[in-house]
Amino acid sequence: MKIEKTFIKDLVIIQPAVFEDSRGYFFEAYSKTKFEDLGIAIDFVQDNQSFSKKGTLRGLHYQNPPYAQTKLVRVLEGEIIDVAVDLRKDSPTYGKAFSILLSAENKKQLLVPQGFAHGFSVISETAVVLYKCDQFYHKESEGGIRFDDPSLNIDWGIDVADAIVSEKDLVLPFIEDCNSGF
Numbered sequence: 001m002k003i004e005k006t007f008i009k010d011l012v013i014i015q016p017a018v019f020e021d022s023r024g025y026f027f028e029a030y031s032k033t034k035f036e037d038l039g040i041a042i043d044f045v046q047d048n049q050s051f052s053k054k055g056t057l058r059g060l061h062y063q064n065p066p067y068a069q070t071k072l073v074r075v076l077e078g079e080i081i082d083v084a085v086d087l088r089k090d091s092p093t094y095g096k097a098f099s100i101l102l103s104a105e106n107k108k109q110l111l112v113p114q115g116f117a118h119g120f121s122v123i124s125e126t127a128v129v130l131y132k133c134d135q136f137y138h139k140e141s142e143g144g145i146r147f148d149d150p151s152l153n154i155d156w157g158i159d160v161a162d163a164i165v166s167e168k169d170l171v172l173p174f175i176e177d178c179n180s181g182f
């Protein structure tokens with residue numbers, strides 16, 4: 001397992017060691033011991049899985065403290081553009097977005113720490129996304145920012161005018177009006 005740092009502190013890409021042969025492949029997607037060896041000591045408590053059609057855009061979501069979540073995101077089927085936005089007001093990268101192609105083929109995972117908004121768009125016909133969380137979902141603590149906030153300049157890999165977006169996500173505030181507790 002390898003870790004790759006991004007330009008945003010604490011936001012990292014995890015590339016598992018994949019063992020392939022004529023039968024297929026095998027890899028450890030998560031190992032508490034191996035993550036700790038990489039300096040990542042997180043106690044995950046909940047797994048979430050979604051299925052989405054091409055053009056679906058989910059996000060950008062977060063949970064406020066004390067229910068803020070660290071997420072380990074990976075794709076079981078298909079391809080997505082995964083996005084994290086730094087909401088930590090004391091961070092030099094506050095308001096900066098990071099995006100990465102996550103797919104069943106590349107097997108990369110994105111570790112999204114507490115203090116970030118997270119979302120993704122589906123660029124394949126369908127996608128199954130799995131993410132581990134270190135806090136349980138707490139409805140009263142949920143928050144979000146608009147996926148099409150012009151100050152974030154996010155390339156979702158799809159035409160956002162035609163994106164399939166929930167009603168809830170369409171009314172989220174821009175980052176300048178966001179009341180996150182980070």
